[in-house]
Amino acid sequence: MNPEVKNCTPANLNTNASAGENLRSMVEPVVEQLQILAVSRGQALVQRNGKGKCLMCHSLSGGGIGFIPKDSSTPQERERARAILTPGLLRSLNEHLIEDKSMPPMSNDLSPQDREDIKAYIESFR
Numbered sequence: 001m002n003p004e005v006k007n008c009t010p011a012n013l014n015t016n017a018s019a020g021e022n023l024r025s026m027v028e029p030v031v032e033q034l035q036i037l038a039v040s041r042g043q044a045l046v047q048r049n050g051k052g053k054c055l056m057c058h059s060l061s062g063g064g065i066g067f068i069p070k071d072s073s074t075p076q077e078r079e080r081a082r083a084i085l086t087p088g089l090l091r092s093l094n095e096h097l098i099e100d101k102s103m104p105p106m107s108n109d110l111s112p113q114d115r116e117d118i119k120a121y122i123e124s125f126r
């Protein structure tokens with residue numbers, strides 16, 4: 001085997017600090033950009049095009065299960081949403097939205113990508 005290929009393992013990248021650093025500096029901005037795009041698609045699904053429908057049942061001013069601020073919410077309301085979004089609630093979001101897809105039938109037309117985008121959007125409040 002070509003020795004260079006053999007040496008190109010994650011462990012070797014870690015010991016070769018500058019190669020690892022170079023790779024990281026190339027990958028990180030791309031990941032960050034993808035994250036920003038996911039959040040803004042999620043925002044559109046939840047706040048604007050109505051496909052997400054989450055606000056129907058989970059808007060902050062709703063009942064006991066409200067945790068999603070509207071685009072028009074005040075900074076105080078956003079602060080409140082942040083306090084409600086505990087790690088436990090985020091785990092539950094993952095479970096109901098991504099894993100068992102048990103959120104109400106009206107969200108069944110959400111694609112797997114839509115679900116990931118909504119999750120990224122809600123996580124971005126933290």
Ligand code: HEC
Pocket residue numbers: 052053054055056057058065089092093094096097103104106107118
């Ligand atoms: C028709 C009303 C309705 C809609 C629309 C809806 N939900 Fe829910 N959601 C509920 C109810 C009711 C519960 C409580 C279920 C329970 O307690 O077992 C819940 C629970 C949750 C939970 C868990 C909360 C907790 O305390 O564990 C999350 C997270 C969640 N919904 C996210 C969403 C997201 C994201 C959307 C949009 C894609 C959405 N829901 C759309 C009614 C709705």
